[in-house]
Amino acid sequence: NPALTQIGAQMSNLTGVRAIMKDIIETLRGGAGQQFINLSAGNPLILPEVEQLWRDCTAQLLSSPEYGEVVCRYGSSQGYAPFVEAIANDFNKRYGLNLSDRNILITPGSQTLYFYAANTFGGYTPSGELKQIVLPLSPDYTGYGGVCLVPKALKAYKPTLDIDAAAHRFKYRPDFSQLTITEKTGCVLFSRPCNPTGNVLTDDEVKKIAALAAPYNLPVLIDSAYAPPFPALNFTEMTPVFGDNILHCMSLSKAGLPGERIGIAIGDEKWIEVLECFQANISLHSSRYGQAIAAYAINSGGLVEISHTVIRPFYQNKFTVLETSLEQAMPKNLPWFLHRGEGAIFAWLWLQDLPISDWEFYQQLKQVGVIIVPGSSFFPGLEEEWAHKHQCFRISLTGSDEEIATAMQRLAKVAEEAYKGA
Ligand code: PLP
Structure with a gap:
């Protein structure tokens, strides 16, 4: 590495979820033929109606005298x-x-x-x-x-x-x-x-x-x-x-x-x-x-129209699929808690008193072909130790309904094993 300033060194570190994304990308690449259900993405899906809106606006810009002013x-x-x-x-x-x-x-x-x-x-x-x-x-x-x-x-x-x-x-x-x-x-x-x-x-x-x-x-x-x-x-x-x-x-x-x-x-x-x-x-x-x-x-x-009629219902529906799948698959006696799904494009799951760390759980879930994000990288600025930080997971709502349902079934099994082992 070249000699870096303090800020240079600091900024060349991957922080938070970016560090885990590297592991995920390597996992997906090196999978030796294994198929993964990847529920780690922070990238929104491309919804056809939304893409069309932006295409139409682009066409409008291209045919307008404004174009040169905008890009040149x-x-x-x-x-x-x-x-x-x-x-x-x-x-x-x-x-x-x-x-x-x-x-x-x-x-x-x-x-x-x-x-x-x-x-x-x-x-x-x-x-x-x-x-x-x-x-x-x-x-x-x-x-x-x-x-x-x-x-x-x-x-x-x-x-x-x-x-x-x-x-x-x-x-x-x-x-x-x-x-x-x-x-x-x-x-x-x-x-x-x-x-x-x-x-x-x-x-x-x-x-x-x-x-x-x-x-x-x-x-x-x-x-x-x-x-x-x-x-x-x-x-x-x-x-x-x-x-x-x-x-x-x-x-x-x-x-x-x-x-x-x-x-x-x-x-x-x-x-x-x-x-x-x-x-x-x-x-x-x-x-x-x-x-x-x-x-x-x-x-x-x-x-605004497309946000209300397409984007919101799409992800709200995904949350319902995830919620229902978890309820069906998770053993009732396990202390699992899903955060109220009030918005955004993720679900947040807390496995109370999980006997293994979120990182270990993430690794075990990878073994059964499911990728979600261990929660400990979502506590920036919270230095103090808190067991809860290692008991949570972010699950992206960007999978297909089938992928989300299957992933939750596999997650339930891995969770059951993890608590049993305690
Ligand atoms: N803030 C929140 C809560 C986000 O989830 C994101 C992206 O995922 C951002 C900010 C950054 O988004 P952008 O820089 O694309 O506007």
């Missing part, structure tokens, strides 16, 4: 103006807001946005004080693990668990008796709906977190990659929460455009402006082609 010219760091305007108009109408273009920033994917924010608000101040990036409810999105150039700035809080033992269901809640936001906090960040758990923090919980942060003039970033109005991957009622100290962050990746890398931040002008400068330094601006076609899809109402 540099633009502003803030984003492609017609797209920014489309977002402002849509959100003002839909949620009764009063956004101007100064409240919106477009980034190359929302991951980039979290990188800008984590390093703008988290890390060392000029006077050497460490500002924390608070994740109020752990587990949360594994990608937060690598976003801060000062990794120790990331501080996650253990949740409380609402357990419905008879139903084999549970739900995480923020633990407000522990959660602390102080002058040492630089920003707050969480996903809603949550990857990996499918949890949706209630409107009240979100407002309570925002209120805790309000006295400190710091942003609360709500990662809405799965939220309404698009891709609307919420299976329970939820309203996006806006407010003076909230940065509402979105992504078009789960609405069929992950390859185009489009992230959107909506919030107070003073924060949008600093993030825009950060972006100008790093990348000048985000690619404009995806923004241009997205502007069509938003202005026509097509994107």
Whole structure:
């Protein structure tokens, strides 16, 4: 390896789930003819109606005089103006807001946005004080693990668990008796709906977190990659929460455009402006082609429509298949708990007091041709030991119905053996 700086070395490490993905890719490649049911993917499926929407918008762009302006010219760091305007108009109408273009920033994917924010608000101040990036409810999105150039700035809080033992269901809640936001906090960040758990923090919980942060003039970033109005991957009622100290962050990746890398931040002008400068330094601006076609899809109402009629029912249905298969296959006496499926494209399974680690369980499941993701990589910023971290699994809803059902039957057998061996 070449000589690397501290940041170079840090950034060349694979963090969180990326490290496991490497093992999965090698497994799939080296399978010696073995067929795997791969329920590890974070990649959404290509749904034909969604692909068609983007094809149609592309055709529209190609036949428009706008085309040259979109791909042959540099633009502003803030984003492609017609797209920014489309977002402002849509959100003002839909949620009764009063956004101007100064409240919106477009980034190359929302991951980039979290990188800008984590390093703008988290890390060392000029006077050497460490500002924390608070994740109020752990587990949360594994990608937060690598976003801060000062990794120790990331501080996650253990949740409380609402357990419905008879139903084999549970739900995480923020633990407000522990959660602390102080002058040492630089920003707050969480996903809603949550990857990996499918949890949706209630409107009240979100407002309570925002209120805790309000006295400190710091942003609360709500990662809405799965939220309404698009891709609307919420299976329970939820309203996006806006407010003076909230940065509402979105992504078009789960609405069929992950390859185009489009992230959107909506919030107070003073924060949008600093993030825009950060972006100008790093990348000048985000690619404009995806923004241009997205502007069509938003202005026509097509994107919202397809989110509600195609994307949401597709994954909600998959969750039902998974839930039903687990209920049929899992021995009733085992302490298994499925997180309430309130949104996103994953199921989250907790095997309480599992006698082996999540990593060992993952390996055993591979032996029977099923790949899911061990849960311990979804607790970025939570340093303390907690047995629960090694008892959970993320199961992607991107398989076919048959694959999901078969995988849950095999998982039930492996679980039964694992508890028996204890
Ligand atoms: N946030 C959450 C919760 C995600 O699940 C993902 C991707 O899986 C991202 C952010 C990053 O998405 P993108 O950079 O494609 O917008």
